[in-house]
Amino acid sequence: MDNFEFKFDRIVGSKVQFEVDDLDAFKKELRKGHLKFNASPADHNMISNAQRKKIYALFRDISDYTGYEEQEVKNRLKLQFSYNTGYGNFSLSNCTKELATQFIRFVIEFCFRYDIPFDSKVMENTIDAERRVFLCLVHRQCTVCGSRQGLQINHEDTVGMGNNRNHIDHRNHRLEMLCFKHHSEFHNIGAKAFADKYHFHGIKLSDKSILSLKLMSQKQMDEFDEEYKRQKELNRNG
Template sequence: MFAKIISLQGNQVTLQLDDELNMDQLQRFANGKQPTAELIIQDERLISPDQRKKIFALIHDVSQFTGYDERDTEMELKYRYYAKTGADSFSMSNCDMTTANQFLTFILDFCFEWDIPFRTKLWDSIPTDYHLAVQCLRYRKCVICGKPADVHHFTAVGNRSRKLVDHRKLWFMALCRSCHSSIHNMGAKQFMLKHHIRPVRLSDDDLIRLHIMTRKRMDEIDEEVAYDS
C-alpha cells in the first residue's frame, strides 16, 4: 500500500493512503496486536554522474584483481547484492541515489572482505564515512591511504594500563605508521580538517573482534560501576 505524506510535525506524520483502509483490516494484519507500519521514503533523485563514476571505478578495480571481464564483474557483484539485500534489479543508468550509495558501499565491503586494492582517491568520497572508518578498523587498513594500519586511540590512554581502560568510551581510527606520525606532528584537529575524517566509537562486538576488550572485562567494568553507584 502506498501513501503521500501530507504533513510532518515532530515525530507525527500525516499520510493520505492511495486506497481505503479500515481498522478491521489493520487488526487482521496485526494479528490482534497494536498495528504498526514501516515508513519508507521513496528516493526520486537519479544516480549522479559522480556516483556512477565511483561505482565503475570500483568495478574496474575488482575486475583487474580477479581477471574477469568488467561486464561480468558488474553482473556478479549485482547478483551478490540482490542475494544479500533482497533488492530489485536496477540499472546504473537510471537507479536512484539511495540504491547507488548502497551498492557502492556493498562493493567497498566486498573489497575489504577479499582484500582487493582499490583506488585510494575514492576513499574521501565514500558515502558513509562512519561505515568506512569502521571497516578500516576491522580490516586494519589506513583510513587515509589504505596501507596496512594499526588501531589508533584518538582518545589518549596515557600511562594507564590498556587492560584496565573502558575502551567503549574511547574514539578510534585506523592509521598506518606514516599517517600516525602525521597526526602527532600536525595536531589532531588540523589532521582531521585536512583529510575530512572523524574518529569513531566501536561497538562491543567490534572491540571484541579486534581484541581490544573482552566480554569478561566489559562485564567486570559494568559490575564495578553498578557497585559504586
C-alpha cells in the same frame, strides 16, 4: 561523449560559474577542441556521471585483484545486489541516483569484506565518515590511505602520559585504524588539525566489536567493571 553535470556556483558580472562533476573528463573534452556544451536543467533523480565513474573504477579494481573479467564482476555484483535488496534488474546507464548510491555502498562493503584493495577516493560523498572509520577498524586498513601495513589503533582521546597503554579500557575511547605514517602524523599535528585535515573522528565500538577485534578479552572488561565498582564504593564511603 560523456555527459557532464554542472552545479551552479555563482554569477560574476555577466559570467556564470559552474562546478563540473568530473573535471578531468571535462578537461579532456576541452583538449579535443570541444568548447560548447548543451546545458539543460538536470534530472536530479538519475545516476550521475561521477557515480558511474566510481562504479566502473571499483569494477576495475575488483577485476585486477580477482582476475575475473570486468563484465563478469559487473554481472555478479549486480545480481548479488538485486538479490540482497529485492530490486529487480537495473541498468547503470539510467538507474536512479539513489539506487546508484546504494549500489556503490554495496560494492565498497564487498571490497572491505573480501580484502580487495580499491581507490579510497570512491568513498567520498558515498560512505559517511563514521561508517568508513568502522569498516577500516573491522577490516584492518588505514582510514586515511587504505594501507594494510604497520597498522595501529589510535585513541583519538589521547591516552595521557601517565596511563599504561596496556591497561586501557578501549570501551571508553574513540578509536580509529591508522598506518604508521598517519599515526605519526596524528601525533605530530595533533587531534584537532588531523580531524580538520581528513574529516573523520574515531568511533566508540560496541563490546562485541572490541571482543571480535581482540582489543580486549571479556576477562579484562570484567576486571575494569570490578575496578569501577570498587572506585564507586570508595567514593561513596570516603
